[in-house]
Amino acid sequence: MKYESQSVAKLYFIAAIGLFVGQIVFGLIMGLQYVIGDFMFPEIPFNVARMVHTNLLIVWLLFGFMGAAYYLVPEEAETELHSPMLAKLMFWVFLVAGALTILGYLLVPYATLAEMTGNHLLPTMGREFLEQPTITKIGIVIVALTFLYNIAFTVLKGRKTVITLILLLGLAGLAIFFLFSFYNPDNLVKDKYYWWFVVHLWVEGVWELIMASILAFVLIKTTGVDREIIEKWLYIIVAMALITGLIGTGHHFFWIGAPEYWLWWGSIFSALEPIPFFMMTVFAFNMVNKRRINHPNQPAVLWALGTAVMAFLGAGVWGFMHTLAPVNYYTHGTQITAAHGHMAFYGAYVMIVLAIISYAMPMMRGRKACNSAASQIVEMWSFWLMTIAMVFITLFLTGAGILQVWLQRFSDEPMSFMVVQDKIELFYWMREGAGVVFLIGLLLYVYSFFVGGEERTVEKKV
Amino acid sequence: MEKSYRTNNIVFTTLVLLTLFTWILGQTDIIGDISEKIDGKEFFLILLSIAIIKVHLIGDFFMHLNTVSGFWRWIITLWAMLTGGFIAIPFLF
Amino acid sequence: MYIQESIKTKYPPGDLALWIFICAELLVFAIFFAAYAFTRASNIELFNQYQTTLNTDLALLNTIALLTSSYFVVSAIISIKENKQKQSTRFLFLSIIGGFAFLIMKMAEYSHHMSEGINLTTNLFYMFYLSLTFFHFMHVILGIMVLIILWLNTRKGLYTADNHGGLVSGGAYWHMVDLVWLILFPLIYIMR
Numbered sequence: 001m002k003y004e005s006q007s008v009a010k011l012y013f014i015a016a017i018g019l020f021v022g023q024i025v026f027g028l029i030m031g032l033q034y035v036i037g038d039f040m041f042p043e044i045p046f047n048v049a050r051m052v053h054t055n056l057l058i059v060w061l062l063f064g065f066m067g068a069a070y071y072l073v074p075e076e077a078e079t080e081l082h083s084p085m086l087a088k089l090m091f092w093v094f095l096v097a098g099a100l101t102i103l104g105y106l107l108v109p110y111a112t113l114a115e116m117t118g119n120h121l122l123p124t125m126g127r128e129f130l131e132q133p134t135i136t137k138i139g140i141v142i143v144a145l146t147f148l149y150n151i152a153f154t155v156l157k158g159r160k161t162v163i164t165l166i167l168l169l170g171l172a173g174l175a176i177f178f179l180f181s182f183y184n185p186d187n188l189v190k191d192k193y194y195w196w197f198v199v200h201l202w203v204e205g206v207w208e209l210i211m212a213s214i215l216a217f218v219l220i221k222t223t224g225v226d227r228e229i230i231e232k233w234l235y236i237i238v239a240m241a242l243i244t245g246l247i248g249t250g251h252h253f254f255w256i257g258a259p260e261y262w263l264w265w266g267s268i269f270s271a272l273e274p275i276p277f278f279m280m281t282v283f284a285f286n287m288v289n290k291r292r293i294n295h296p297n298q299p300a301v302l303w304a305l306g307t308a309v310m311a312f313l314g315a316g317v318w319g320f321m322h323t324l325a326p327v328n329y330y331t332h333g334t335q336i337t338a339a340h341g342h343m344a345f346y347g348a349y350v351m352i353v354l355a356i357i358s359y360a361m362p363m364m365r366g367r368k369a370c371n372s373a374a375s376q377i378v379e380m381w382s383f384w385l386m387t388i389a390m391v392f393i394t395l396f397l398t399g400a401g402i403l404q405v406w407l408q409r410f411s412d413e414p415m416s417f418m419v420v421q422d423k424i425e426l427f428y429w430m431r432e433g434a435g436v437v438f439l440i441g442l443l444l445y446v447y448s449f450f451v452g453g454e455e456r457t458v459e460k461k462v
Numbered sequence: 463m464e465k466s467y468r469t470n471n472i473v474f475t476t477l478v479l480l481t482l483f484t485w486i487l488g489q490t491d492i493i494g495d496i497s498e499k500i501d502g503k504e505f506f507l508i509l510l511s512i513a514i515i516k517v518h519l520i521g522d523f524f525m526h527l528n529t530v531s532g533f534w535r536w537i538i539t540l541w542a543m544l545t546g547g548f549i550a551i552p553f554l555f
Numbered sequence: 556m557y558i559q560e561s562i563k564t565k566y567p568p569g570d571l572a573l574w575i576f577i578c579a580e581l582l583v584f585a586i587f588f589a590a591y592a593f594t595r596a597s598n599i600e601l602f603n604q605y606q607t608t609l610n611t612d613l614a615l616l617n618t619i620a621l622l623t624s625s626y627f628v629v630s631a632i633i634s635i636k637e638n639k640q641k642q643s644t645r646f647l648f649l650s651i652i653g654g655f656a657f658l659i660m661k662m663a664e665y666s667h668h669m670s671e672g673i674n675l676t677t678n679l680f681y682m683f684y685l686s687l688t689f690f691h692f693m694h695v696i697l698g699i700m701v702l703i704i705l706w707l708n709t710r711k712g713l714y715t716a717d718n719h720g721g722l723v724s725g726g727a728y729w730h731m732v733d734l735v736w737l738i739l740f741p742l743i744y745i746m747r
Contacts (some may be wrong), residue, residue: 232570232572233572236571236572236573236575236576236579239576240576240579243583259675259676260676260682261675261676261686263680264590264682264683264686265686268583268586268587268590269583271586272579272582272586274585275579275582279575463691466636467630467633470626470630470633471734472627474622474623474626477622478619478622481615481618481622483578483621483742484740484741484745485611485612485614485615486744487745488611488741488744488745489611493742500565504690505746507711509741509745509746510741511691512741513738513740513741513742516737517664517734517737517738520625520730520733520734520737521730521734523629524625524626524628524726524730524733525726525727525730526567526710526723527567527568528567529562529563529564529568530563530564530565530567530568531563531564531565532565534565534566534567534574535563537567537574538581538734539579541578541581541585541734542734542738543584545584545585545588545589545738546590546738548585548588549588549589549591549592549738549742550592551592552592552593552595552596553595553596553746
C-alpha cells in the first residue's frame with residue numbers, strides 16, 4: 001500500500017463480504033421456498049426473501065466498487081485521497097441506510113414500509129430491484145455524489161491515467177442512470193423504459209466500464225505488463241461495450257409495447273454484447289502470459305482470470321442464448337433468465353470485486369504483498385468451490401428453464417405455470433444443493449482471512 | 463514514390479468505374495428491364511461480385527494489406543466474401 | 556505502402572487493437588446486411604416496391620464522395636512517407652471535404668424522406684433502410700472526427716516518414732466506413 005488513505009477501502013471491503021454472506025443465506029432460503037412453498041412463512045415470504053437477495057447483491061457490489069475506487073484511485077493518481085474523513089463518514093451513512101432498509105423489508109409488510117417512508121410524496125417503490133424506499137434512494141444519490149466528488153478531486157489533483165478515467169466514467173454513469181429510478185410514469189410502457197434505463201444501463205453498460213478498469217488495474221499490478229498495452233485494450237473493450245450495451249438495451253423492449261423495430265435493433269446489437277467480454281478474456285490471458293513478474297498473490301491472479309472467463313460465459317454466452325427475439329419469445333421470464341442472471345452477476349461483478357479485495361486486502365492488513373501460502377491455498381479452494389457451484393447452479397437452472405419452456409410454452413398441449421413448477425422440482429433441489437456448496441466456498445473464503453503463516457515474496461520472472 | 467501515386471490512381475479509377483457500372487445496372491430506364499436480358503440471379507451475382515472486388519481492392523491497396531502475409535492479408539476480403547455469401551443465400555434460393 | 560513490397564509483415568499496418576475493433580464493427584454490419592437479405596426474401600414485393608422510391612443518383616454520388624475521400628487519405632500517407640507534411644495536410648483536408656459532402660447529400664435524402672412522413676415504423680423496408688444507413692451515417696461522423704484529428708496532427712508536424720502509425724491506423728478506420736458503404740450501396744439501392 002503506497003498511500004495511507006487507501007486504507008479506507010478496508011471498511012468497504014469488510015462490509016461487502018459481510019453483506020455477500022447475507023445475500024447467499026437469503027438465496028438459500030428462497031431456493032428452498034421454490035420446493036417447500038411455505039418454508040419460513042409468514043416470517044419471510046418468498047417476495048421478501050427475493051427482494052433481500054437481490055438488493056443485498058446490489059448494495060454489496062456497490063460497496064465493493066467504492067472500496068475498489070478508494071483503493072486504486074490514490075495509487076493511480078499518485079496522491080492521497082481528497083478526503084478520507086468523508087469516505088469514512090459516507091461508509092457509515094450507506095451502511096446504516098442499507099441496514100435499515102433491509103430491516104424494513106424484513107420487519108414490516110412492504111406496503112406499510114411504503115407508507116412509513118412517505119412513498120406517496122414521490123412514488124418510486126415497487127419496481128423490481130429498485131424496491132428501496134424513496135428516502136433510501138435519496139440517500140444512495142447523496143452517497144454516490146459525495147463519493148464521486150471525493151474520487152474526482154483525487155483524480156484531478158494527481159496523475160490522470162486511462163484506468164482512472166474509465167473508472168470515473170463508469171461511476172459517473174452509475175450515479176446518473178440511477179436518477180431514472182425517481183421517475184415513475186403511469187404509462188406502463190414508459191415505466192418499463194425508465195426501469196431498464198437503470199437496470200440495463202447499469203449492468204450491461206457502465207458497470208462493465210468499472211469492471212474493465214478494475215481488471216486492468218489488477219492485471220497491471222500482478223503481471224508487470226506495460227501500461228500502454230493494457231490501456232489500448234481497455235479503449236477498444238470500452239468502446240465495444242458501450243456500442244453494443246447502449247443500443248442492446250433494445251433486447252428488453254421486445255414485449256413491453258415498444259415499436260417493432262426494437263425486435264431488430266435489440267436482437268442485433270445485444271447479440272454482439274459477448275464481443276467485449278470475449279475481448280476481456282483474450283486480454284486477461286494475454287497479459288498473464290506476457291507477465292514480467294510472478295506475483296506471489298496467486299489468488300488475485302486466479303480471480304482476475306476467473307472473472308474474465310466466467311463473465312464471458314455467464315454474461316456473454318448465456319446472455320446470447322436467449323437474446324434473439326424469436327428465441328426470447330419463448331424463453332422470456334423463465335428459469336433461463338435466472339440461470340443467465342446468476343452466472344453473469346457472479347462472473348462479471350462478484351468475481352471482479354473479490355479479485356480487487358484479494359489483491360488489496362493483504363496489503364491493507366499490513367502485509368507486504370500477499371497472504372501466507374496456507375491462506376492462499378484456502379482462498380483458492382474457495383475460488384474453485386464457489387465457481388464450480390455457480391456453474392452447476394447455472395446448469396441446473398438452464399435445465400429447469402428448457403423444460404419449463406417446453407412444457408409451458410412450446411408443446412402442443414401447454415401446461416399451466418404451477419403444474420410445470422412441480423414437474424421441474426428435481427432441478428430446484430439440485431440447484432439448492434449446489435447453493436449449499438457455494439455457501440461452504442464463501443465461508444472458506446471468509447476463513448482464509450484468518451489463516452496465518454509466513455508471507456511469500458515477489459519473484460522476477462526468469 | 464511515383465509508382466505509389468500511379469498505383470493509387472489506377473486503383474481509384476477502377477473503383478469509380480466499377481461503381482458507375484453498378485449504378486448503370488440499376489437504371490432500368492437506360493438499359494431497359496434487366497430481367498428481359500439476363501436472369502435475376504445472375505444479376506445479383508454480378509452486383510455482389512463487383513462489391514466484393516471493390517472491397518478487396520480497398521483492403522489490399524488502401525488499407526495496405528498487400529504488405530501483409532497470412533491470415534490478416536485476407537481479413538477484409540474474407541469479410542466481403544462471407545457477407546456477400548450470406549446475402550446471396552436468400553437472393554439466390 | 557509499396558516501398559517494402561518484398562518484405563511482408565505478419566500483422567496489418569497500424570495498431571492491431573484498432574484492427575480488432577474494425578473487425579468487430581464489420582461484423583455488426585455483416586449481421587445487419589444478412590438480416591436485411593433474409594427478411595427481404597419473405598417480403599420481396601414490399602421491398603421491391605419501396606426500393607424504387609430511393610434516390611440512386613444521390614447514392615452514386617455518395618459512393619464516389621467516400622471513394623474520393625479514401626483516395627485522398629491514401630495520398631496523404633504517400634506524401635508523409637516522402638516527408639511532405641504540407642502536401643499531406645492538404646490531402647487530408649480534401650478527404651474531410653469528401654466526408655462532409657457525403658453527410659450533406661445523405662441529409663438531403665433524409666429530409667426528403669422525413670417530409671414524406673417516413674420513419675422507422677412506416678414499414679419493414681424503411682426500417683432496414685433507415686437503420687442501416689443511419690448507423691453508417693454515425694460512423695461517417697465518427698470517421699470525420701478521426702480525420703480532423705489526423706489533419707490537425709499532421710499540420711502540427713507530428714507525423715514523419717519514419718513515424719506515422721497514427722495516420723495509418725486512423726486511415727484504416729476511414730476505409731472501413733467506405734467498405735461498409737460499398738456493400739450497402741448495391742444491396743439497398745440496386746438489388747431487386
